[in-house]
Amino acid sequence: MGFGRNKTIFCGALTGLLSGYFFTQAFLASNMARLRSQSVSKDTETDPLPHE
Numbered sequence: 001m002g003f004g005r006n007k008t009i010f011c012g013a014l015t016g017l018l019s020g021y022f023f024t025q026a027f028l029a030s031n032m033a034r035l036r037s038q039s040v041s042k043d044t045e046t047d048p049l050p051h052e
Contacts, residue, residue, distance in 0.1 A: 003011065
């Protein structure tokens with residue numbers, strides 16, 4: 001691409017940081033959704049009969 005040494009290092013570091021950030025956000029969202037679904041399923045399993 002014709003980048004110099006410093007620009008190549010900077011672009012590589014920036015790419016690594018950004019991809020790490022976006023992967024972390026994706027895994028966090030995925031795990032939070034999984035925990036929410038487990039919490040909802042536990043709540044529905046242990047709910048007592050509705051009071052009249």
